[in-house]
Amino acid sequence: MSAQVKYLWTEGAVGERVGPDILEEGDRSRPFSDKFWSGVEAVSLERLKEIQLHRLKFLLSFTYERSQFYRELWDSKKVKPSDVKSLKDLAKFPIVTKYDFEKDQAARPPFGTAPTSPPSQHLKYWQTSGTTAKPRIWMDTRQDWENGILLYSRSLYGHGIRPGWRGFFAFGFPPFIGFWLCFAATEAMGCQVVPKGTLPTAAWLQLMRNIAGTAPSFLCSTPTFAIRQMEAAKEAGFSPADLRMDILTLAAEPGACVPATNRLLTQGWNAKIHDILGATETSGPILFSCEKQAEMTPVSDHINIDYFIVELLNPDTLEPVPEGSPGTTCVTSLGRYGMPAVRFLVGDYLRVDERPNCGCGRKLPLAVGGVAARTDDVLFVKGIKLYPSLVETSVRSLAGLGVEYRLQKKDNQVTVxxxxxxGVPEKEYPELAQKLQQDIKLKAHVTLPVEVSPPATLPRLETKTPRVVKG
Known part of the structure; x- marks a missing residue:
C-alpha cells in the first residue's frame, strides 16, 4: 500500500485489501478541502478515465481468477481480461442482469458462484428490494464496505453536509444496502446519527421535534417517505419546517431531479433537496447532487466515474447510443471486489454531459436532469413510452390531488x-380525474383512465415504492 494513501481502516481491520491505490485520494478519512472530500473529484476528465482503465484491468483479472460465475460466462463468450486495452474494449464482454444472478443463486443456493471469496470473508449481507424481480442475496467484503463509505462521504459532503452535523435516518433498517451504507458514512464523517428504526411515524416526528435546532441537520429518506412525514407532521398540527432540517438526502428513488417532487419537498420542509442514488448490486452511490446543482431546475447529478463505468445503451438493442444521447445504464463497479458487478444492467434512463463545467468545481460528469426513469418501469401504451416520473410531475402539480400515485397495469391497459x-368533496373527484387525464395527455400524448380515491387509500412505504402495479 502506498504511504500517500491513508485509508479509513487499518490493514488488520480490513483483511485483504486488493486493487490499485489512487494517489489523488490522499487521506480518505477526512476532507481534502472545504469544497471536496476527495482530491479525485477535481482532477481532469482525462485523468479520471486513466483511473477507470487502471482499475478496470485489475478488476477483470481479479474477477476472472476468483469468480466461477464470471469465468464460465466469459469463457463461453470467448473473451478474457487481456482483451481490454482501452475503455471501449469493455463492450466486448457480455452484459449481466439481475435475472442471471437470480438463476445462479437458484441453481447453487444460497450465494451462487459470483463471489470471489468464501462467505466467512464477507462483512455484510444484503437482499435486493425485489420491486422488479425476485430478491437476491448480495455481499460486501470489508474493503467493499470501506470503499462504499468513501463514496457516500464524498456525496454527503457534496450536498453541503459537514462533520458535526446530525443525520436523521428515516428507515426501519431492513436488509437493503443504501441506507445502512449512508448511516455508516455519516458516522465515519464525524456526524451524529439518529435512527428511526421501528418507531411509528408519529413517535419518530416527536423525537425529531424534541431535538430540532440543536445542530445543523439532514434527513435521509426515500422521497415517498419524506412526503409521508410531511403529511404526518401536518396531521399532528405542526409544520415539517419546525423540524429544522437543512438538507434532505433522498435515496432509492429519484426525488430532487423530479421538479414537482423537489418543489413539494422544498416548500414543505424549507430545506435543500438532494439525490444520492445507486443500486445494491453495484454498491456505493453512483449519482449525487452537489450544492450548485441543488439550485438548478431540474437538478442534475454528478457521476462517480472513478469508481463506476457507466455505459449508456439503447434499451431495445442494448447497443451503445451516440454520444450525448440518452440511454439505459449498464454499470461496472470498479471498487467492489467481493461480489463483482461487471457490465451489470442497472437500467436507469439518463443523459450524460462529460464536461459540464459545474459551478461546484468538480470534474465529474453530470447526469443531466438526473434519472428520468428506470427502464423496468417504462410502460408502453398504444405504442408510446410512458415514464412514471412524467405522471408524478402531473399528479404533484395539480391542486386538489394528493401526492401518492400508482400506475395499475392490466393486460394492455394502464390506469392512473x-x-x-x-377536504375535497367526493363529488369533485370526476373533475379532478379529468384534469389529470388532460395534463398527462398534454405531456405524454396518450389518454389514460384515472381513478381518484379518498385520502390515505394508497399505502405509504419507508423503502422504495413500486409505482407500477398489476391490476
Whole structure:
C-alpha cells in the first residue's frame, strides 16, 4: 500500500485489501478541502478515465481468477481480461442482469458462484428490494464496505453536509444496502446519527421535534417517505419546517431531479433537496447532487466515474447510443471486489454531459436532469413510452390531488390511481380525474383512465415504492 494513501481502516481491520491505490485520494478519512472530500473529484476528465482503465484491468483479472460465475460466462463468450486495452474494449464482454444472478443463486443456493471469496470473508449481507424481480442475496467484503463509505462521504459532503452535523435516518433498517451504507458514512464523517428504526411515524416526528435546532441537520429518506412525514407532521398540527432540517438526502428513488417532487419537498420542509442514488448490486452511490446543482431546475447529478463505468445503451438493442444521447445504464463497479458487478444492467434512463463545467468545481460528469426513469418501469401504451416520473410531475402539480400515485397495469391497459387532498368533496373527484387525464395527455400524448380515491387509500412505504402495479 502506498504511504500517500491513508485509508479509513487499518490493514488488520480490513483483511485483504486488493486493487490499485489512487494517489489523488490522499487521506480518505477526512476532507481534502472545504469544497471536496476527495482530491479525485477535481482532477481532469482525462485523468479520471486513466483511473477507470487502471482499475478496470485489475478488476477483470481479479474477477476472472476468483469468480466461477464470471469465468464460465466469459469463457463461453470467448473473451478474457487481456482483451481490454482501452475503455471501449469493455463492450466486448457480455452484459449481466439481475435475472442471471437470480438463476445462479437458484441453481447453487444460497450465494451462487459470483463471489470471489468464501462467505466467512464477507462483512455484510444484503437482499435486493425485489420491486422488479425476485430478491437476491448480495455481499460486501470489508474493503467493499470501506470503499462504499468513501463514496457516500464524498456525496454527503457534496450536498453541503459537514462533520458535526446530525443525520436523521428515516428507515426501519431492513436488509437493503443504501441506507445502512449512508448511516455508516455519516458516522465515519464525524456526524451524529439518529435512527428511526421501528418507531411509528408519529413517535419518530416527536423525537425529531424534541431535538430540532440543536445542530445543523439532514434527513435521509426515500422521497415517498419524506412526503409521508410531511403529511404526518401536518396531521399532528405542526409544520415539517419546525423540524429544522437543512438538507434532505433522498435515496432509492429519484426525488430532487423530479421538479414537482423537489418543489413539494422544498416548500414543505424549507430545506435543500438532494439525490444520492445507486443500486445494491453495484454498491456505493453512483449519482449525487452537489450544492450548485441543488439550485438548478431540474437538478442534475454528478457521476462517480472513478469508481463506476457507466455505459449508456439503447434499451431495445442494448447497443451503445451516440454520444450525448440518452440511454439505459449498464454499470461496472470498479471498487467492489467481493461480489463483482461487471457490465451489470442497472437500467436507469439518463443523459450524460462529460464536461459540464459545474459551478461546484468538480470534474465529474453530470447526469443531466438526473434519472428520468428506470427502464423496468417504462410502460408502453398504444405504442408510446410512458415514464412514471412524467405522471408524478402531473399528479404533484395539480391542486386538489394528493401526492401518492400508482400506475395499475392490466393486460394492455394502464390506469392512473391517485388520491384527493383532504377536504375535497367526493363529488369533485370526476373533475379532478379529468384534469389529470388532460395534463398527462398534454405531456405524454396518450389518454389514460384515472381513478381518484379518498385520502390515505394508497399505502405509504419507508423503502422504495413500486409505482407500477398489476391490476
Amino acid at each position: 390511481l391517485v388520491e384527493a387532498d383532504p
